[in-house]
Amino acid sequence: MTIEEIYQLAIKMGTAADPRGKRGVEKYLARQKKIYDELPQRKKEEFDLESLKNPYSDTRILFGDPSVNVDKIMAGIDFDTGEVVLADRLNEKGEGIDLLIAHHPAGGALASLHEVMDLQVDLMASYGVPINVAEGMMTNRISEVARKFGPINHYRSVDAARILGIPLMCIHTAWDNLGWRFMADIFEKEEFDTVGDVVSELKKIPEYAQAVKFKAGPSLFTGSEKNRAGKVVVSEFTGGTEGSKEIYEKLAHAGVGSIISMHASEENREEAKKHHLNLVIAGHIVSDSVGANIFLDELEKRGVHIIPTSGLIRVSRTKSGKGR
Ligand SMILES: [Fe+2]
Numbered sequence: 549m550t551i552e553e554i555y556q557l558a559i560k561m562g563t564a565a566d567p568r569g570k571r572g573v574e575k576y577l578a579r580q581k582k583i584y585d586e587l588p589q590r591k592k593e594e595f596d597l598e599s600l601k602n603p604y605s606d607t608r609i610l611f612g613d614p615s616v617n618v619d620k621i622m623a624g625i626d627f628d629t630g631e632v633v634l635a636d637r638l639n640e641k642g643e644g645i646d647l648l649i650a651h652h653p654a655g656g657a658l659a660s661l662h663e664v665m666d667l668q669v670d671l672m673a674s675y676g677v678p679i680n681v682a683e684g685m686m687t688n689r690i691s692e693v694a695r696k697f698g699p700i701n702h703y704r705s706v707d708a709a710r711i712l713g714i715p716l717m718c719i720h721t722a723w724d725n726l727g728w729r730f731m732a733d734i735f736e737k738e739e740f741d742t743v744g745d746v747v748s749e750l751k752k753i754p755e756y757a758q759a760v761k762f763k764a765g766p767s768l769f770t771g772s773e774k775n776r777a778g779k780v781v782v783s784e785f786t787g788g789t790e791g792s793k794e795i796y797e798k799l800a801h802a803g804v805g806s807i808i809s810m811h812a813s814e815e816n817r818e819e820a821k822k823h824h825l826n827l828v829i830a831g832h833i834v835s836d837s838v839g840a841n842i843f844l845d846e847l848e849k850r851g852v853h854i855i856p857t858s859g860l861i862r863v864s865r866t867k868s869g870k871g872r
Pocket residue numbers: 651720724836
C-alpha cells in the first residue's frame with residue numbers, strides 16, 4: 549500500500565463508522581464547500597482545501613511523499629520527537645520502517661482539532677438532545693478548545709520526521725469513530741441491568757483486560773456498580789476532545805442513565821454527578837487502542853507489518869480471532 553492509500557482508507561473507514569452516518573458526513577462536507585465558496589479570494593488562499601474532501605481536520609499526512617510504498621509501519625498513540633528518533637534507531641538496525649502513524653494529532657492537524665468537534669452536535673442529537681441546544685453548547689466549547697490548543701508547539705514531531713526523513717501521518721477522529729462504533733454496537737444495543745454489568749462487559753474486551761493488568765483499566769467516576777445502568781450511551785469516545793460540561797444535564801433529561809467515556813476532567817465529573825449520571829471511565833489510551841486496532845487489522849490484511857509503540861495496546865483480531 550502507498551501512504552496515500554492508507555490515508556484514503558482511514559477516511560473511508562472513519563466515514564463508514566461515523567456517528568453522523570454517511571449522509572451526515574456528506575452534509576458536513578457540503579456545508580464546508582458552501583463556506584469556502586462564499587469566502588473572498590484573499591481568504592480562499594488561506595483555506596485548507598483538503599477539508600473539502602476529508603471531514604477530519606485531525607487526520608492528515610504530516611510529512612512524506614504520498615506515493616511512497618509502505619511495507620512496515622510504526623504505530624502508536626502519541627508521537628513526539630522521541631518516537632521519531634526511536635523509529636530512526638530501529639531503521640539503523642535494519643528494521644525498514646516506511647511510515648509512522650500517530651493517533652493524537654500534531655502539526656496543523658492538532659492546531660485545527662476543534663474543527664472535528666462539530667460531529668458531537670449530531671452525536672448528542674442522536675441521544676435525544678435537541679440539535680439547537682447541542683449546537684449552541686458546542687459552539688462555545690469549540691472556540692474554547694481552539695484557544696486552549698492554540699499556544700501549543702504543534703510541529704515538534706513533524707519537524708523531527710522531516711529532519712530524519714521518515715514519513716509521518718496522524719489518524720485521530722477516523723480511528724475514534726471506529727472505536728465508538730465498536731463500543732456502541734455492544735453497549736448501546738445490549739441491555740445492562742447494573743453499572744457493574746457494564747464494567748464487567750467492558751473488561752471482557754481484550755484491550756481492557758490488558759489495561760486492567762497495566763493498572764489503567766476501567767473505573768467509575770460517578771455512581772456505583774450497584775446502580776441501575778438505565779440507558780447506556782458511548783457519548784465520549786469521538787469528536788476531537790471533551791465536549792461541553794453543560795451537556796450532562798441535557799443528556800440526563802433525554803433519558804440517559806450511564807455514559808461510557810474515554811476520560812473526563814474533574815469539572816465534567818462534578819457536573820455528571822450533579823445530574824445523577826453514572827460515568828464509566830473506560831480509560832484513555834486503551835480506548836484509543838480499540839479504534840486503532842480495527843484499522844491496523846485492515847493494514848495487516850493488506851500485508852503491512854506493524855510495530856506497536858507509544859502506549860498502543862495492540863490486539864490483532866485477524867491473527868488471534870480474539871474478542872468481539
Ligand atoms: Fe482518540
